[in-house]
Amino acid sequence: xxxxxxxxxxxxxxxxxxxxxxxxxxxxxxxxxxxxxxxxxxxxxxxxxxxxxxxxxxxxxxxxxxxxxxxxxxxxxxxxxxxxxxxxxxxxxxxxxxxxxxxxxxxxxxxxxxxxxxxxxxxxxxxxxxxxxxxxxxxxxxxxxxxxxxxxxxxxxxxxxxxxxxxxxxxxxxxxxxxxxxxxxxxxxxxxxxxxxxxxxxxxxxxxxxxxxxxxxxxxxxxxxxxxxxxxxxxxxxxxxxxxxxxxxxxxxxxxxxxxxxxxxxxxxxxxxxxxxxxxxxxxxxxxxxxxxxxxxxxxxxxxxxxxxxxxxxxxxxxxxxxxxxxxxxxxxxxxxxxxxxxxxxxxxxxxxxxxxxxxxxxxxxxxxxxxxxxxxxxxxxxxxxxxxxxxxxxxxxxxxxxxxxxxxxxxxxxxxxxxxxxxxxxxxxxxxxxxxxxxxxxxxxxxxxxxxxxxxxxxxxxxxxxxxxxxxxxxxxxxxxxxxxxxxxxxxxxxxxxxxxxxxxxxxxxxxxxxxxxxxxxxxxxxxxxxxxxxxxxxxxxxxxxxxxxxxxxxxxxxxxxxxxxxxxxxxxxxxxxxxxxxxxxxxxxxxxxxxxxxxxxxxxxxxxxxxxxxxxxxxxxxxxxxxxxxxxxxxxx
Numbered sequence: 001x002x003x004x005x006x007x008x009x010x011x012x013x014x015x016x017x018x019x020x021x022x023x024x025x026x027x028x029x030x031x032x033x034x035x036x037x038x039x040x041x042x043x044x045x046x047x048x049x050x051x052x053x054x055x056x057x058x059x060x061x062x063x064x065x066x067x068x069x070x071x072x073x074x075x076x077x078x079x080x081x082x083x084x085x086x087x088x089x090x091x092x093x094x095x096x097x098x099x100x101x102x103x104x105x106x107x108x109x110x111x112x113x114x115x116x117x118x119x120x121x122x123x124x125x126x127x128x129x130x131x132x133x134x135x136x137x138x139x140x141x142x143x144x145x146x147x148x149x150x151x152x153x154x155x156x157x158x159x160x161x162x163x164x165x166x167x168x169x170x171x172x173x174x175x176x177x178x179x180x181x182x183x184x185x186x187x188x189x190x191x192x193x194x195x196x197x198x199x200x201x202x203x204x205x206x207x208x209x210x211x212x213x214x215x216x217x218x219x220x221x222x223x224x225x226x227x228x229x230x231x232x233x234x235x236x237x238x239x240x241x242x243x244x245x246x247x248x249x250x251x252x253x254x255x256x257x258x259x260x261x262x263x264x265x266x267x268x269x270x271x272x273x274x275x276x277x278x279x280x281x282x283x284x285x286x287x288x289x290x291x292x293x294x295x296x297x298x299x300x301x302x303x304x305x306x307x308x309x310x311x312x313x314x315x316x317x318x319x320x321x322x323x324x325x326x327x328x329x330x331x332x333x334x335x336x337x338x339x340x341x342x343x344x345x346x347x348x349x350x351x352x353x354x355x356x357x358x359x360x361x362x363x364x365x366x367x368x369x370x371x372x373x374x375x376x377x378x379x380x381x382x383x384x385x386x387x388x389x390x391x392x393x394x395x396x397x398x399x400x401x402x403x404x405x406x407x408x409x410x411x412x413x414x415x416x417x418x419x420x421x422x423x424x425x426x427x428x429x430x431x432x433x434x435x436x437x438x439x440x441x442x443x444x445x446x447x448x449x450x451x452x453x454x455x456x457x458x459x460x461x462x463x464x465x466x467x468x469x470x471x472x473x474x475x476x477x478x479x480x481x482x483x484x485x486x487x488x489x490x491x492x493x494x495x496x497x498x499x500x501x502x503x504x505x506x507x508x509x510x511x512x513x514x515x516x517x518x519x520x521x522x523x524x525x526x527x528x529x530x531x532x533x534x535x536x537x538x539x540x541x542x543x544x545x546x547x548x549x550x551x552x553x554x555x556x557x558x559x560x561x562x563x564x565x566x567x568x569x570x571x572x573x574x575x576x577x578x579x580x581x582x583x584x585x586x587x588x589x590x591x592x593x594x595x596x597x598x599x600x601x602x603x604x605x606x607x608x609x610x611x612x613x614x615x616x617x618x619x620x621x622x623x624x625x626x627x628x629x630x631x632x633x634x635x636x637x638x639x
Contacts, residue, residue: 002047002119006030007037007063008079009055013105017050020108029181029197034063036199039222046074047122048115050105051098053080064098075118079105147171149272155306157264158294160271162374165189165290171276177269184263185283191290193283194256194263201262203232203255213241253286257293264297292333295371299363299450303442304480307366311351311373317380319354319369320347321389325377329393332375335455339393341368345378347385362477363449403461411465418452418472425496426479434493435519438484445480449473513542513549520552529560550579551588558596565600572596587613591622598630606630 004026008014014030021028029046031037034055041049051064064076077100100114147169148160160173161184168189175182182201185193199205204218213236221235233252236242242251321342334342341364344354351369358365372378377389406414421429427436430444452472454462462469482488493511520535536553543549554572561568573596579589594609607630613623 002122003027003029003045004115005037005040005046005049005074007032007034007049007055008052008105009033010052013052013079016106017111020111024112027176027181031199037063039199039202039204040197041074048075048077048118050077050079050102050111050115052105053078075099075122077102077111077114077118145171145275147273147275149270152177152266152269152271154267155302155310156271157266158298158374160273161191161264161290161294164273166376169273169275171274171279174272174274175263175266175269176271177266182259182263184260185279187281187285191256191260191288192285194259195283196259201259203252204236206255206258207236207241217241249286253288256286256288260288260290261293261297261300264294265301289331289333291328291331291371291375294374295332295367298367298371299455302367303446304363304366304484305442307363307370310370311366314369314373314380315351315355317351317382318347318349318384319345319351319372319378319380320385320387321345321372322377322379323388325372325389326391326393328375328377332371332377337454338368341365342372343392345369345372346387347381351380358477361449361453361473362480363446364453404459406457406460406462406465414452414465415468418468421448421472422475426482426492427496429475429479430483432483433518433522434497434515435522436483441480441483445476445484448476452476510543510546513539513546516542517549517552520556524556529556532556533560545582547579547582547586547589550575550582551586551592554579554589555592565596569596569600585616587617587620587622591620591626595626603630 004021006014006017006021006028008017008030009032011032014032018028018030029040031040037049037051037055040046053062055063064078076098078098080101080103099118102110102114105111152175164173164186166189170187170189172186173184175184181197183195184191185195196202200209204213204221207213208215208218217236217239218241220239221232221241224235224238225232233242233248237248242248325342329339341358344357349357354369355362355365369378373380379388427434430436430441430448432440432444436444450456452469454466454469482492490511493514497511497514516535516539520532520539523529523532523535533553533556536549536556540546540549540553554575557575558568558572561571573593576589576593576596579586583589590609590613594606594613597603597609598606607627610623610627610630613620614627617623
């Protein structure tokens, strides 16, 4: 299997080549620009490159010529679907110094006819180099042995890396997804490096994205890489973008950790675990803390439902710490709060009770139980069971880190938001209305729980807002526990609507009708008159004795109707008369009738209705607004 680079800005051609080369058993990487191709060739090893002649030049020079000048050692085949072998097309590649020419890249036989000899020669050269290399005790370690392969799915990545850790594997975990290839290097089970075929995930673009360096500096480093054969890190140091020594090492750890967290969140694609001590030594070994990064990735990407499903039947069982807890404590990197929670896992209370004791931090409790189970420091029993770990521990202090105060503006924003959350209803606390579905509730809870979690501000001293953060966690946790369970949600809605928000209802509150009413109001805000009419119609059918439903229905029906105003008003007028039969003095219905009459051209009747409402209630805001609008539209001499 050969790693082959394809650079072509014509997407159909690029996809065709990727598909055919995959079918041939190769590992192709497809890119669409000369800049991306140049970076990929500078950062990774390829057996050959297929490059489009029509590719726009990068900085005034074709990619193939730049490679030739840099003596990259990669065989280049030029693809020229535009000229199809015309003399000027052939002449063009002579100047580029390519190793082969294919007039039509969709002709697979022609592509392989040019590519196969180049790959064969590259393999012979590699064999000669291997034969010339002195043999030692570790000579057999160079071969890659596939240990396991398969398809990724949600939650699979943490399991794979933990399995590699338990088996102390040296080699790599390769991840392939839609043409992208990522490699996590492993040494005795620990991740020690990361590489990716995606431009944005490599060190230079990562630094540009975070504003650490500018694009011009990055491009300069690429020129140095190609011209002097340096690694990207060394090239960045050479152009003065990075400081050598410990600062570079810390930056490499930060970059690799960030990419490892991203890789841990992958939910689709293919994976392959290979064993090869030589492969593990391809990259300078970095000290990456797998377990804290795994916990961070799970916190950022997995919803509460994921942990619920993984724990499943364990919710009624009794968890306890195993004898390996103390040995793994340093590697787990627990905070003081996480360690305190772990000390409660003694086998004396059930999983469900432990979760309920988490003081509103539902997701954090479920995540830690899942995490301890995955690491192997937690077991479950059907009955109460004494913990195998009897140690008492303290969280390791943060060495060498001085916490900064929370920025004043951010602190003010968080305080204001927190106060609005703790004083609101459960729906209001999550920033939702009563039409929100279960997914919206979970998403809102996750967002707020993360925003008001201390670990979201690792660089800041939160001493003065700790209690406020905890109060918010309690409120949003309680809101989630109630609103995510249909029976509890219905009971809470019944309380909320009957006692707080709809005291003016004529009869018993119908929860389903109130939800439909709110859904219709949301549709009006989105100018979806047909959707609003449908929602109000259903609400009115569920509670036909409530006049407010009929008012909303009349308004939406009038707006959703077609034709002249008089024709559109016929049905809504009947609906409003029904509302008035239920409540003859209803301001909303009378004002709406006046507005419809005005739009139908009967300004005098409209004015009379507005004045009648104001006579009965001089403070009526809706009647005042409608009358002012009428006065602006109708001249004085026509009133």
